[in-house]
Amino acid sequence: MAIFVIVWGFVGAIALGMEGEGLTAEAWKQLIVSGIAQGSMYGLIALGYSMVYGVLGFINFAHGEVFMVGAIVGYFTADALFTVGLWESNFFIAIFLVIVASMLSSTFAAVLIEKIAYRPLRNAPRLIPLITSIGVSFFIQNAVLLLVGPAVRSYPSAPDWLREQRDILGFQISGTIVAVVVIAAVSMIGLWLFVERSVTGRAMRAVAEDKEIAALMGINVDRVIVMTFAVGGAMAGVAAILWGLLFRGVSYITGFLPGIKAFTAAVLGGIGNIVGAFFGGILLGLFEGIGPNVVLRGLAWQIPTALGITLVIAGGVVVFAGRALHRNGVVVLGAATILLGVAGILGWTVVIPGLSQLKDVVAFTALVLVLIFKPAGLFGEQLGAEDRA
Amino acid sequence: MTTDTMTAPTAPPRSRTDVDWSRVSRHGALAGLTLVFIASIGMVTILNARVLIDPWLTLGYLSLLWVPVFFGFTAASEVTPDGGVAPVKGERDLVAGMVTGALSGLYFTFFIVIIDRFDLTDIFSNLLPRLVELLTFGKSMGATAAIWIVGFAILGLVGGAAQVASPKVRRALSWAVAGVIIVALLEAVITDLSQGLHVEFITDFIYAPNGGLITGSAVILAAAFGAAGFQSSGKTLDQRRQERMSQPKEVLVRKNTIAAVLTILAVIFVPMVVGNLTNELFANVGLFVLMGLGLNIVVGSAGLLDLGYVAFFAVGAYTTAVLTSPLSPYWMPTLELNFLSWEGWLIVAIVLVMAAISGILVGTPVIRLRGDYLAIVTLGFGEIVRILFLSDWLAPYFGGAQGITNIPGASVGPIEISGTNSQAIFYLIAVFVGIAIYVAWRLQTSRTGRAWSALREDEDVAEAMGINTTAIKLTAFVTGAILASFAGMVFAVKVGSVFPASFKLLVSIIILVIVIVGGMGSIPGVIVGAVVLIGVLGGPTQPGLLQEFGQFKLLIYGALLVIMMLKRPEGLWPSMRRQRELHSDEMSQDAWLTGDPGTDLEEEDA
Numbered sequence: 005m006a007i008f009v010i011v012w013g014f015v016g017a018i019a020l021g022m023e024g025e026g027l028t029a030e031a032w033k034q035l036i037v038s039g040i041a042q043g044s045m046y047g048l049i050a051l052g053y054s055m056v057y058g059v060l061g062f063i064n065f066a067h068g069e070v071f072m073v074g075a076i077v078g079y080f081t082a083d084a085l086f087t088v089g090l091w092e093s094n095f096f097i098a099i100f101l102v103i104v105a106s107m108l109s110s111t112f113a114a115v116l117i118e119k120i121a122y123r124p125l126r127n128a129p130r131l132i133p134l135i136t137s138i139g140v141s142f143f144i145q146n147a148v149l150l151l152v153g154p155a156v157r158s159y160p161s162a163p164d165w166l167r168e169q170r171d172i173l174g175f176q177i178s179g180t181i182v183a184v185v186v187i188a189a190v191s192m193i194g195l196w197l198f199v200e201r202s203v204t205g206r207a208m209r210a211v212a213e214d215k216e217i218a219a220l221m222g223i224n225v226d227r228v229i230v231m232t233f234a235v236g237g238a239m240a241g242v243a244a245i246l247w248g249l250l251f252r253g254v255s256y257i258t259g260f261l262p263g264i265k266a267f268t269a270a271v272l273g274g275i276g277n278i279v280g281a282f283f284g285g286i287l288l289g290l291f292e293g294i295g296p297n298v299v300l301r302g303l304a305w306q307i308p309t310a311l312g313i314t315l316v317i318a319g320g321v322v323v324f325a326g327r328a329l330h331r332n333g334v335v336v337l338g339a340a341t342i343l344l345g346v347a348g349i350l351g352w353t354v355v356i357p358g359l360s361q362l363k364d365v366v367a368f369t370a371l372v373l374v375l376i377f378k379p380a381g382l383f384g385e386q387l388g389a390e391d392r393a
Numbered sequence: 394m395t396t397d398t399m400t401a402p403t404a405p406p407r408s409r410t411d412v413d414w415s416r417v418s419r420h421g422a423l424a425g426l427t428l429v430f431i432a433s434i435g436m437v438t439i440l441n442a443r444v445l446i447d448p449w450l451t452l453g454y455l456s457l458l459w460v461p462v463f464f465g466f467t468a469a470s471e472v473t474p475d476g477g478v479a480p481v482k483g484e485r486d487l488v489a490g491m492v493t494g495a496l497s498g499l500y501f502t503f504f505i506v507i508i509d510r511f512d513l514t515d516i517f518s519n520l521l522p523r524l525v526e527l528l529t530f531g532k533s534m535g536a537t538a539a540i541w542i543v544g545f546a547i548l549g550l551v552g553g554a555a556q557v558a559s560p561k562v563r564r565a566l567s568w569a570v571a572g573v574i575i576v577a578l579l580e581a582v583i584t585d586l587s588q589g590l591h592v593e594f595i596t597d598f599i600y601a602p603n604g605g606l607i608t609g610s611a612v613i614l615a616a617a618f619g620a621a622g623f624q625s626s627g628k629t630l631d632q633r634r635q636e637r638m639s640q641p642k643e644v645l646v647r648k649n650t651i652a653a654v655l656t657i658l659a660v661i662f663v664p665m666v667v668g669n670l671t672n673e674l675f676a677n678v679g680l681f682v683l684m685g686l687g688l689n690i691v692v693g694s695a696g697l698l699d700l701g702y703v704a705f706f707a708v709g710a711y712t713t714a715v716l717t718s719p720l721s722p723y724w725m726p727t728l729e730l731n732f733l734s735w736e737g738w739l740i741v742a743i744v745l746v747m748a749a750i751s752g753i754l755v756g757t758p759v760i761r762l763r764g765d766y767l768a769i770v771t772l773g774f775g776e777i778v779r780i781l782f783l784s785d786w787l788a789p790y791f792g793g794a795q796g797i798t799n800i801p802g803a804s805v806g807p808i809e810i811s812g813t814n815s816q817a818i819f820y821l822i823a824v825f826v827g828i829a830i831y832v833a834w835r836l837q838t839s840r841t842g843r844a845w846s847a848l849r850e851d852e853d854v855a856e857a858m859g860i861n862t863t864a865i866k867l868t869a870f871v872t873g874a875i876l877a878s879f880a881g882m883v884f885a886v887k888v889g890s891v892f893p894a895s896f897k898l899l900v901s902i903i904i905l906v907i908v909i910v911g912g913m914g915s916i917p918g919v920i921v922g923a924v925v926l927i928g929v930l931g932g933p934t935q936p937g938l939l940q941e942f943g944q945f946k947l948l949i950y951g952a953l954l955v956i957m958m959l960k961r962p963e964g965l966w967p968s969m970r971r972q973r974e975l976h977s978d979e980m981s982q983d984a985w986l987t988g989d990p991g992t993d994l995e996e997e998d999a
Binding site: 368 | 430433434435516517518519696698700758759762763764765766768769770772773774776777780781783784785786902905906909944945947948950951952953954955958959962
């Protein structure tokens with residue numbers, strides 16, 4: 005379904021481009037590049053959701069807040085380093101220190117949450133830890149608000165030599181985005197090696213598969229669960245600094261939207277699937293970068309009557325095919341095509357003012373569509389038998 | 394899914410003097426951290442404005458003083474391992490409590506020294522000089538340290554002593570403290586009520602002219618409550634309920650009827666004697682009772698965790714606004730919300746239909762999802778609805794960020810009901826709440842209600858028993874949506890304007906907290922939850938009794954949600970069925986221990 009939306013949007017945008025109102029090729033490339041950078045950040049947050057769901061079978065709603073705590077602590081570290089002058093004089097050492105500080109605080113927050121709020125609920129019905137995590141998320145948000153105040157604080161901007169636009173493979177890319185993608189890729193590879201190669205990683209996979217059997221095999225399940233939260237928290241900490249580099253502003257509500265989007269990414273990639281989570285993040289980032297422009301402008305697409313009639317007929321065929329095959333997604337796709345055709349025939353155009361306001365609607369729509377139509381994800385879920393229900 | 398890690402049962406202390414020092418140091422550190430947190434979020438400074446006992450105790454200091462008592466109590470208590478020997482009570486509990494208190498005082502003094510020496514306001518915005526002033530009492534650092542350490546040691550000792558004291562003494566003490574604090578906190582309402590009844594001389598006697606109890610009256614109150622506590626039977630609420638339930642049915646029915654009649658009489662007559670402010674408070678509570686009852690059907694009865702419930706509230710409010718406001722940008726012929734003419738009932742019907750439609754629109758795609766995904770999707774829908782109401786795109790219909798103002802209010806014939814008349818608003822809400830309670834109660838015992846419980850317990854089995862799960866879930870969604878939209882209608886009438894900012898995710902969460910604190914699936918529970926939370930702490934924008942708590946109420950809501958889930962998932966006033974579900978393990982264990990095979994409950998599959 006999400007793919008369908010993207011395709012529809014692309015077609016609309018291309019049509020717009022033909023009319024000369026759409027984005028230029030250069031603007032397109034920009035959107036794609038920034039989409040990938042944002043997406044790799046979402047991917048890192050998504051890992052935390054995915055791993056916890058894989059092991060414990062519930063949505064850790066407070067993970068966005070873990071990210072936020074990292075971003076806030078990272079800000080204060082970055083600010084201190086900027087005052088000392090290290091940020092400008094030796095950016096790589098500075099950013100390394102900031103990442104370490106952010107990772108440590110996020111990891112600490114994640115582990116603490118697990119110990120206080122989730123561990124006593126190990127065997128509770130699924131919704132109970134979810135409700136608890138909503139409470140935790142609420143608590144952390146407001147605690148941070150009361151501790152450091154409501155102001156949005158801005159990371160110091162990256163040094164000029166890094167922000168400079170460079171020509172890489174025909175794309176105009178700023179050094180910041182290269183840094184973001186490289187940091188994300190390195191963390192991701194590190195995590196993948198950890199989960200696939202190390203003994204602890206193997207224990208994690210075993211626990212995700214079946215806790216009881218894992219315990220019988222001599223694995224300390226509680227320790228592995230703490231490790232899962234720690235690793236997820238550390239990745240959120242890295243993502244928090246990427247957020248600082250890309251968007252700079254952080255405050256106590258910074259965690260909510262990225263958290264929701266990252267959860268969408270985790271589901272899109274197949275929950276419990278680590279590589280899937282990362283690529284789900286990149287897909288979502290791309291969709292978010294391109295989506296609002298394309299999907300919403302696509303609605304203003306003028307369709308010639310002949311094409312409209314063709315679309316209605318084609319849509320009808322697709323609906324019948326979908327019904328015959330018992331695929332609801334296909335039926336919806338057909339119905340949407342019919343609607344598009346009818347809109348074209350009647351000569352409707354929907355011009356939407358204030359497009360940027362609807363950016364989050366696109367993000368939430370993506371969430372809703374992914375969860376409804378593709379809850380198993382694009383790359384397959386990896387859940388233990390008990391969590392699948 | 395049984396992965397219980399067996400914690401090795403630690404041997405209970407052998408004598409009355411054997412103190413568990415590692416436990417004490419742990420609890421001392423925790424208490425210190427709690428104190429630092431409370432001071433850092435600005436509770437002490439802000440709540441200091443509220444005087445409890447004139448002139449020496451303010452709410453600000455109270456927010457610190459409970460900490461050593463509580464941790465002194467927990468440091469002295471010990472969990473008896475299953476089948477183990479209960480630890481001996483004695484001097485060790487007193488020592489443990491006292492040392493815990495002293496440790497927390499020591500850590501807290503470190504904190505005061507730090508904030509006195511270094512200016513940390515760049516990072517922690519609440520560590521202001523005013524806080525240092527309040528915490529040092531204007532004295533030297535040495536004197537401050539002595540005050541906190543010795544004072545907290547004494548309070549810790551009290552906490553530890555509570556472990557040793559006989560239950561009767563403990564009850565007397567806790568009743569005395571709780572009674573004095575509650576009377577002090579409820580000053581506004583009690584004053585208001587006494588003015589309504591023309592017995593101001595009582596409150597003039599109890600309270601100081603500029604707020605707070607007079608020390609003398611505090612002592613008298615403490616003595617009175619203490620005596621009452623000493624005499625009380627000491628049964629917990631749950632035990633009382635158990636007893637009540639085991640009475641013969643006729644007695645129970647008679648008692649329930651009496652209680653219901655008394656409640657109805659109170660609802661009718663109390664608003665007449667209290668002032669506008671208190672009625673406003675009642676109206677807010679009623680509004681949230683209405684929404685809580687609706688969400689209770691969705692979450693409590695049918696087990697569908699709806700985090701976008703505020704969307705239906707918004708639909709009701711906006712429908713009313715569009716139909717009745719002369720300033721609504723789109724709909725021109727305005728209708729009058731008069732409950733004695735057809736126009737009023739037309740509006741009610743339209744609100745109902747819109748709510749049903751939106752319930753079906755949201756419900757249909759989500760009800761096939763597994764429970765936790767459903768929660769997130771409904772959250773998404775709720776946010777989408779809010780952003781759409783806010784957008785410029787739909788501004789020609791709903792006014793965008795400016796919202797719709799000048800909603801004229803409702804009327805019953807010649808009687809005007811609008812925001813300025815809290816009493817009338819309260820009666821309007823009370824009528825809706827009454828209808829909602831009746832509907833919820835009848836639904837609970839109906840075929841539909843039983844189908845909901847079956848669904849919540851096990852969806853597959855329910856389906857196998859011939860329940861149309863899709864239809865029954867949709868019914869729950871739509872019923873919940875209709876109740877919320879009525880709340881929205883009353884809200885629009887009460888406030889006189891609707892803005893997208895009134896329909897944030899926050900509202901959904903607060904309603905969820907009400908349902909959970911009260912007890913999922915329990916109608917009286919929801920009422921209790923709304924009264925306790927909205928009445929005392931306040932709603933998302935509405936102030937409660939403790940207006941000073943405004944800044945902290947969301948923090949407290951979050952904490953309450955976690956604490957309830959951990960300690961009492963069935964809520965304050967649970968439905969019998971839910972209590973049994975959540976404690977089936979314990980109950981079957983009890984039954985097994987007492988050798989009563991008749992009450993053997995099947996172990997629930999988590």
